[in-house]
Amino acid sequence: MKQPDPRTTQQIRRDLRYSTRDAMLFSVMVGCGEAYFVAFALAMGMGEALAGLLGSVPLLAGALLQLIGPWAVSRLGSHKRWVVLTAGLQGLSFLPMIIAALMGRMPAWLMFVSVGIYWALNLGGGPAWNTWIGTIVPGPVRAKYFASRSRRAQFMLMVSLIGAGLLLYIGKRHFDGEGQGDAYLKVFAGLFAIAGLARLGSTWCHARVSEPVPMPEGQRKVPISAFLRGPNAVSGGRLLLYMLCLTMCAQVSGPFFAPYMLKALGFDYLVFAGLLCCSFLGRVVAMPLxxxxxxxxxxxxxxxxxxxxxxxxxxxWVISPSPWFLICVQFTSGVMWASYEMATMLMLLESIPANERTSVLTTQNALNAAMMVVGATCGALLFRVMGEDISAYHALFLTSASLRVGTLILLARVHMPKIAKIRPVVFRTMSLRPQFGGFDRPVVSSIDDADSVTK
Incomplete structure (x- = not known):
């Protein structure tokens, strides 16, 4: 039985305003901060293979913290408290990188620890936020509200991404012109400070939002084994296996596009930001279509x-290093990955009851992160064996594409259920990635509460 909402209309509107502001500030954090982690590592002198791993390995920490999230929520007696705690600590996680940028040095291990903490806190509060937001946004306005919230967040993400790239471009040219070399690292310190403050502002917005139902009834924790072998195994289990294998194959090359652009091709930060923006823009434009x-x-x-x-x-990517050519590649890639993610989330979410979706997605995220690490590690080893030059990058890109062909066997085995009503999923962009456009997580409550009818 659904619990009644104790809020007045005015309180609901206030909650929705602060939730939208949270989304916009979160996007500023991603655009000024996370999008430039790999670029910062390279600027600090980290090797290209390690810098590539920095874009994937730390995500495993976040996926693992997600698994203890339900325990933390239970101990705190509130989804909101856990979300506010993880968000606030995430804002503070930028401090080591800010200090390192000002000092001009940072050991590789400390970089991995700092980014790992960032991702642990970023993803760790995700399931609790998904449940909480479902109690905040009334069912009749969800589609309209989430669409509006997503558009504003996307705008702020693109503005902050390009703005940060422009500041780095100007800063590097200015300090290089004055013969001060690595002094432009202070620009990174400024950007990370903006990102951290944006996340702390987002945390304040979280704190201002009410929690009408601290512990919603009916939420079920589903072991992944039950999902793989249970009544949904045909549509869900095979689909999940295909998704995990494709993730692993894609991550053989995925984390190395940023080092390829900044080191092998020598692109400046403005071109780098523009190419990142193109893949993200491809997703944004394609989603309604x-x-x-x-x-x-x-x-x-x-x-x-x-x-x-x-x-x-x-x-x-091996065809031409021209930025104009890569703009088209990035845009197209964003469209293709958006198509894949929308389709898989529709089929995955619609094949399980509404009260089990958060639990299943939490476990799926952990498995997905593990596959990302496996793929990225294989890619790093291949990159080292091939000599860490431009031909090694090309070998990675071609190997990844060849491995993806093999996933078609798994795709052909996926049972395609007929979904009674298609309701496009709204996604939260957690980070920006060359090729993929973004690392997105679905907003589970953007789908109606009523379970879908599949057959």
Whole structure:
């Protein structure tokens, strides 16, 4: 039985305003901070193989903290308290990098620890936030509200990303012109300070939002074994296996596009930011069209479009190093990955009851992070063996594309359920990634509470 909402209309509107501000400030943190972690590591002298791993290995810490999130929520007796705690600490996690940028040095191990803490706190509060936001936004306005919230967050993300790239570009030219070399690292300190303050502002917004139902009833914790072998195993289990294998294959090359652009090709920070923005823009532009395509042709057709479309995306990078050519590649890649993610989330979320979705996605995130680490580690080893030059990058890109072809066998085995009503999922952009456009997590409550009918 659904618990009644004790809030007045005025309180609901106030909650929605602060939730939107939280999304916008979170986007500033991503655009000024997380998007430049790998660039910062390279500027501090980290090797290209290690810098590539920095973009994937720390995510495992976040995935593991997600698994203890339900215990923490239970101890605190509130989803909101856990979200506010993790968000506030995440804002403070920028401090070591700010200090290091001002000092001009940072050991590789400390960089990994700092980014690992960032991701642990970033992803650790995700499941609790998903449950909490479901109690904040009334069902009748969810579709409209989440669409508006997402647009504003996307705008702030692109503005902060390009603005940060422009500041780094100007700072590097200025200090290089004065013969001060690495003095431009202070620009990173400023950007990370902005990112940290933005997250602390986001935390304040969280604190201002009410919690009408601290511990919603009916939420179920589902062991992954039950999902893989239970009544949803045909549609969910095989789909999950395909998703994990494709993640591993893509991550053989995925974390190394940033080092490739900044080191091997020698792009400046403004070009780097522009290319990141293009893949993200591809996702933003494509999402409404993808939703309409799914409604007309079904999620299964969309999955085949995305599953086939992402296969050659890494290999195309070896054709030309021209930024103008890569702009087109990045935009197309963003569209293809958006198609894949929308289709997989539609099928995954619609194949399980509403009160089990957060639990299943939490476990899926942990498995996904593990596959990211496996893929990235294999890529780093191959990169080292191949000599760590531009030909080694090309070998990674071609190998990743070849491995993705093999996932078509798993895709063909996925049972394609007929979804009675297609309701496009709204995503939160947790980070920006070359090739992928972003590392997104679904907002579970953007889908209606009523369980979908599949057959």
């Amino acid at each position: 993808i939703g309409r395509f799914a409604k007309k042709h079904g999620a299964s057709a969309l999955l085949w479009v995305g599953g086939l479309g992402v296969i050659p995306m890494s290999a195309i």
